[in-house]
Amino acid sequence: MGVVHGEEMVLNIGPQHPATHGVLRLQVRTDGEVVSQITPYMGYLHRCFEKHSENVTYEQVIPFTDRCDYLSSMSMNFGYVVAMERLMEIKVNDRVEHIRVVMAELQRIASHLLCTGVFGLDLGAFTPFLWALRDRERILDLFELTCGARLLYNYMWVGGLSHDIPVGFVESTFEFLDYFEPKVDELENILAHNKILVERSADIGVMPKDVAISYGVTGPNLRASGVKWDLRKNDPYSIYDRFEFDVPIGEGQKGTVGDCWDRFYVRIIEIRESVKIIRQALASMPKEGDVHQSLPKKIRPPKGSVYARTETPRGDLGYYIESDGSPIPYRVKMRSPAFTALSVLDEIGAGWLLSDVLAILGSLDIVLGEIDR
Amino acid sequence: MTVDFIFDGLNQLFPAVAGNDFFLIIAMLLPVAALLGFITIYGFGVIYSEIKVSSFIQDKTGPMGQGPGLHAGKWGLLQPVADGIKLFIKEDIIPASADKPLFILAPFLIFIGALTAFIAVPFGEKIIIVDMNIGIFYIIGVGSLAVIALILAGWSSNNKWALFGGMRSAAQIISYEIPAGISLVVVIMLASSLNMQEIIAYQEGGLFNWIIFDNPFMPIVFVIFFISALAETNRTPFDLPESESELVAGFVTEYSGTRYAIFFLSEYANMFVISAVAATAFLGGWQSPFENFLNTPAWSVFWMISKTFFLIFVMIWVRWTVPRLRVDQLMHLCWKVFIPIGLFNVFAVAIWIVVIG
Numbered sequence: 001m002g003v004v005h006g007e008e009m010v011l012n013i014g015p016q017h018p019a020t021h022g023v024l025r026l027q028v029r030t031d032g033e034v035v036s037q038i039t040p041y042m043g044y045l046h047r048c049f050e051k052h053s054e055n056v057t058y059e060q061v062i063p064f065t066d067r068c069d070y071l072s073s074m075s076m077n078f079g080y081v082v083a084m085e086r087l088m089e090i091k092v093n094d095r096v097e098h099i100r101v102v103m104a105e106l107q108r109i110a111s112h113l114l115c116t117g118v119f120g121l122d123l124g125a126f127t128p129f130l131w132a133l134r135d136r137e138r139i140l141d142l143f144e145l146t147c148g149a150r151l152l153y154n155y156m157w158v159g160g161l162s163h164d165i166p167v168g169f170v171e172s173t174f175e176f177l178d179y180f181e182p183k184v185d186e187l188e189n190i191l192a193h194n195k196i197l198v199e200r201s202a203d204i205g206v207m208p209k210d211v212a213i214s215y216g217v218t219g220p221n222l223r224a225s226g227v228k229w230d231l232r233k234n235d236p237y238s239i240y241d242r243f244e245f246d247v248p249i250g251e252g253q254k255g256t257v258g259d260c261w262d263r264f265y266v267r268i269i270e271i272r273e274s275v276k277i278i279r280q281a282l283a284s285m286p287k288e289g290d291v292h293q294s295l296p297k298k299i300r301p302p303k304g305s306v307y308a309r310t311e312t313p314r315g316d317l318g319y320y321i322e323s324d325g326s327p328i329p330y331r332v333k334m335r336s337p338a339f340t341a342l343s344v345l346d347e348i349g350a351g352w353l354l355s356d357v358l359a360i361l362g363s364l365d366i367v368l369g370e371i372d373r
Numbered sequence: 374m375t376v377d378f379i380f381d382g383l384n385q386l387f388p389a390v391a392g393n394d395f396f397l398i399i400a401m402l403l404p405v406a407a408l409l410g411f412i413t414i415y416g417f418g419v420i421y422s423e424i425k426v427s428s429f430i431q432d433k434t435g436p437m438g439q440g441p442g443l444h445a446g447k448w449g450l451l452q453p454v455a456d457g458i459k460l461f462i463k464e465d466i467i468p469a470s471a472d473k474p475l476f477i478l479a480p481f482l483i484f485i486g487a488l489t490a491f492i493a494v495p496f497g498e499k500i501i502i503v504d505m506n507i508g509i510f511y512i513i514g515v516g517s518l519a520v521i522a523l524i525l526a527g528w529s530s531n532n533k534w535a536l537f538g539g540m541r542s543a544a545q546i547i548s549y550e551i552p553a554g555i556s557l558v559v560v561i562m563l564a565s566s567l568n569m570q571e572i573i574a575y576q577e578g579g580l581f582n583w584i585i586f587d588n589p590f591m592p593i594v595f596v597i598f599f600i601s602a603l604a605e606t607n608r609t610p611f612d613l614p615e616s617e618s619e620l621v622a623g624f625v626t627e628y629s630g631t632r633y634a635i636f637f638l639s640e641y642a643n644m645f646v647i648s649a650v651a652a653t654a655f656l657g658g659w660q661s662p663f664e665n666f667l668n669t670p671a672w673s674v675f676w677m678i679s680k681t682f683f684l685i686f687v688m689i690w691v692r693w694t695v696p697r698l699r700v701d702q703l704m705h706l707c708w709k710v711f712i713p714i715g716l717f718n719v720f721a722v723a724i725w726i727v728v729i730g
Contacts, residue, residue: 011533019618033537033700122618124609124697130431196610196696354537355619355699 008036011354015044019122019358022368024342026361033353038346045372053332058084058299059158061332066152068334069370071114074107074143075312076370077156082237083308083319084158088301095289096160097239101281102173103146103155105274109180110139111313112220112267112274113187115365119264120191122362123200128191135183138176145169159294170282177275184275188268192261201264202255205348205360212258215344218337219315221364224250224266225258231311243280245273260363267365300327314338314365334373338366376400376503404502408491412642419641420453422682423689430693460637463630468531471627475529479522480628480635486518487642494649495569497659497673508569509557512650513550516605519643520546523614523624526636530627538623541700542607542614548707549604549611555715556598559591559722560584560654573658580662585655588725590718595655597711597718599684602647604703606640609692616697648684649677656680 008029014020023044029037049068053061065080066073078100085092117132140150147155147163155162191197207217212225222229230247232240248269250262301323309318315337322331341364349360380400390396425448428435436449467476493508495501505511520543527539561567563584564575576583585595604611615623625636652658657680659673667676698706 009533017621120696124612124616124618125695127427127431127693130433134432190694194695196698199702200696200699353699353701355616355697358619 021366024368030354035352035354035357036350038349040342040345042371045368049373050332053329057327058329063154066154067369068373069367070151071367072107072111072313073153074103074155078104079310079317079319081156081158082310083306083321086308087306087321087323090159090294092159092294093289095286096291098281098285099161099165100156101238102278105278106139106142108274108313109271110136112271116264116267119362122358123197128187131187135180142173157295158299159296161291164291173282181275184271192265192268198254198261201260201359204260204356206256207258207348211347216340217344220266220270221263221341224263226250231309231316237310243277245276260359263363312337336370338370342366342371379403415645416638416641417453419685424452426689427693460634461631465630468627470531472529475525479526480632483519483522483639484635486515487639489515490646493569495658496677497670500674504570507567510567513554527624532627534621535624535626538614538620542624545613545703546605548704549601552597552707552711552715553601553605555719556594557654559594559718562722563587569653573653573660576657576660579664583657590721594718597715599651602651603688606643606647608688610695610698611703612697613700644685644688645681648681651684652680
């Protein structure tokens with residue numbers, strides 16, 4: 001008997017669709033429920049970040065970086081100020097560095113919470129999503145306490161910070177961490193070891209090591225494929241070399257290394273590692289130190305260029321800044337981790353069922369603001 | 374409260390005009406009116422409990438205010454009413470490219486399926502609208518109407534997501550009727566009757582005479598029936614036809630306002646019917662769990678509704694806890710797990726009846 005071939009259907013997932021995490025359009029070709037090809041179309045959120053940066057002063061770029069990856073604004077600020085400080089050869093004091101690390105790691109927890117929660121939501125589990133948001137809210141409260149904003153902070157400035165941390169911040173953060181650690185176990189229990197979730201995500205959308213490396217995938221997605229690569233360890237910036245933490249990699253406990261479950265689980269372990277870093281940073285934070293100490297009066301970097309990369313919750317964030325000696329950057333280029341993560345979607349997602357494609361997309365943890373810039 | 378009961382009553386009250394057709398119509402319409410009232414009240418109750426139970430599970434407060442008077446109420450008791458009013462006064466939109474007659478027909482069909490099944494649900498020894506000799510068979514039969522409605526909704530919307538939802542629901546509901554049916558076959562074998570009241574009469578005499586404790590195989594049969602019931606009513610983890618993160622809203626994507634509300638209400642009505650069947654077939658129906666304890670007709674309604682609501686509560690609980698299965702895993706579970714175990718149970722219980730019972 002011959003195989004009956006049906007007609008392929010072209011289906012547009014998005015730009016308005018609950019599972020695309022923003023305004024992304026996936027054009028998929030499906031035969032029944034089996035997806036044969038995925039073409040992502042992006043640009044719905046393009047706001048000319050890079051071109052805009054060429055028309056404003058260096059410090060005015062920082063609020064734009066907030067709006068790129070709006071789920072980890074602190075990390076986006078961090079990458080930019082690290083690049084600028086390297087270009088201008090500014091050394092900031094220890095207190096500033098400690099505060100920056102605490103903020104970046106809190107942001108990493110907040111971002112990973114959202115990612116793991118939304119991954120559950122993509123697979124149909126609504127409750128863990130709200131649990132994750134409940135705890136993320138506490139982190140946003142801490143940020144609000146610090147700089148008044150809950151999402152877009154503009155907190156890290158070249159050579160310092162916009163504000164010092166308020167009185168009682170350290171205590172409230174410790175209090176939050178004590179509350180939060182059991183909640184991570186709770187989240188892990190309801191999601192990671194749930195039979196249905198394991199069935200839905202183990203062995204699905206396997207991203208082998210070589211595919212991940214050749215596409216330039218970074219961050220938790222790369223680590224889930226079994227590559228121990230974390231810029232905080234491999235190319236330490238700021239003061240990350242002073243802290244003790246592990247870099248979790250995917251081990252394929254429930255299936256193959258690099259499947260959706262690994263990508264999801266690596267993030268849960270990373271939340272725990274971030275808690276460790278925050279505890280160390282808060283404990284060793286110097287009491288003295290002006291956060292405006294090395295703030296330049298006028299930002300006018302010397303002629304030249306710099307490329308600096310930092311580890312955001314989504315992977316290697318690179319800023320290339322070209323200066324012509326004026327107060328306005330000649331060129332700012334951002335290498336965004338979510339963009340490379342999205343580019344691998346067709347490679348690992350084709351051939352799976354429609355439901356799996358959305359699970360794979362959820363496990364890649366993309367943010368459209370950063371892809372479109 | 375059967376139709377015959379009212380008809381006889383009317384004939385005795387007015388012996389001069391006894392036996393005319395008008396009385397028969399009244400005797401039929403009265404229970405139906407009572408039924409519609411019951412479904413409305415039940416709908417508000419179950420939607421409220423769904424909201425509140427999910428709130429407790431998700432660590433939030435749920436609706437708080439909205440009482441009589443401006444936000445004076447205590448626990449958001451009027452939230453379902455507000456939801457209902459909102460849905461019913463919405464603009465009725467039929468997509469331009471939809472197949473209009475079928476699009477309009479689908480919500481009616483699903484509601485008829487849900488409503489007619491109520492007729493054979495017993496709430497007490499005399500409190501049943503029509504006491505059919507094939508009651509359980511009838512409920513399974515009219516329950517299948519839902520699948521036609523879902524396919525019609527999916528097809529007539531002329532929307533790819535709706536089509537996916539319709540396709541999935543067709544495969545799912547037809548498949549899961551088999552394990553549900555096989556489970557009920559075991560019950561029918563034990564009670565030697567298709568009549569709902571006789572199945573309940575078989576379980577007379579307290580908790581341990583219930584069919585679920587009748588022999589060691591019955592708990593398995595009950596679990597299979599209950600999970601299949603979840604699948605038949607499109608509840609999580611089997612809500613694939615309308616999985617909101619995959620198919621936007623599945624077969625109801627294009628529906629809004631009143632028509633959507635009818636789909637919504639039918640889902641809850643189906644939950645009640647299927648839970649009532651589970652309570653009747655396995656948990657002693659309207660009988661008290663203890664012999665000669667609160668076993669009067671008034672209490673029988675209480676027992677029936679509390680057993681049914683307990684099962685509905687479990688359905689809500691499951692919905693807010695677990696993720697959703699994939700379409701092939703769903704079929705795998707049905708055809709390779711439930712049906713073989715179900716068939717085994719039929720043979721095992723048959724041997725049990727012959728050897729021990």
